[in-house]
Amino acid sequence: MRNIVRSRTALVLAVALPMFTGCGEQAEPVTVSIVQPADGATLPPGDVRVTLTASGVEIAPASEERSGTAHHHLFIDRPLTPSTDTIPAGVAGIIHLGRAQTEFTISGLEPGEHTVIALLADWAHVPLSPLASDTVKFTVAQP
Numbered sequence: 001m002r003n004i005v006r007s008r009t010a011l012v013l014a015v016a017l018p019m020f021t022g023c024g025e026q027a028e029p030v031t032v033s034i035v036q037p038a039d040g041a042t043l044p045p046g047d048v049r050v051t052l053t054a055s056g057v058e059i060a061p062a063s064e065e066r067s068g069t070a071h072h073h074l075f076i077d078r079p080l081t082p083s084t085d086t087i088p089a090g091v092a093g094i095i096h097l098g099r100a101q102t103e104f105t106i107s108g109l110e111p112g113e114h115t116v117i118a119l120l121a122d123w124a125h126v127p128l129s130p131l132a133s134d135t136v137k138f139t140v141a142q143p
Helices: 002-021
Strands: 031-036 048-055 069-076 094-097 103-106 112-121 133-140
Touching: 031 112, 048 069, 048 112, 069 103
Parallel strands: 031 133
Antiparallel strands: 031 048, 048 103, 069 094, 069 112, 112 133
16 A cells, blocks of 8 residues: 555656646747848848848758757748648759758849748758748849
8 A cells, every 4th residue: 555655646746746847848939030131121232141040949950860950941032832841952942051051142133022931941851840930021122
């Protein structure tokens, strides 16, 4: 009988203790943000630098096949691909930052309105679930 009481006490502590110590809290949600360019900005003609930040995940090269890591992808003037599909390579307007880069320079944008979507994906180029993305719209001015 004594062993049963000890086992039940151990079980109650194992279940209840995380609630009181904060150990049972969920990890920080994964987010990505486009720091530059600012949403709604009007930029001078020429190259556009995109700067990215992420939280809740380690940004690592795609060659590192580890869970808990991701790398950036940019969709320039195009919609996201389906969230359950691998992000395709070699497609115009989709940039893979597979070496863990957090900056990219877009060249050759015509004057006018543009959209950039940042998306985090795992080492196999599959978007994280839940989706971690950010969008900015900006205008490139006439020369």
